[in-house]
Amino acid sequence: MQKRELYVVESDHLVRSRRFCPRCGPGVFLAEHENRFTCGRCHYSETKKVTEKKPESQPSTPKGKPKANKEK
Ligand SMILES: [Zn+2]
Known part of the structure; x- marks a missing residue:
């Protein structure tokens, strides 16, 4: 199910990335x-x-493992 959705999104993105010339039509x-x-x-x-490209100086840590920090 998810794979199908991904495929659709990707193909749609690829198609939209192509732009026509506004002058030539x-x-x-x-x-x-x-x-x-x-x-x-x-x-x-x-x-x-x-x-917008934000400089990723800080690696975003997933908040799924709250106990990871306590193991220091
Ligand atoms: Zn043109």
Whole structure:
């Protein structure tokens, strides 16, 4: 059951990650670069939305084992 859900989400994400060129219209994909999309047809470029990246200096410890800390 869960595997099926995961598969759907993944495929959906992959499909949505492809973007069409707003100038050329649907059918013309934007080439994906590190931080932007570009259209090889009309040279349209679009900057990617930067997702918030929090510096993970502290390793998040799962709160499932409360007794782990007491063993010191
Ligand atoms: Zn274009």
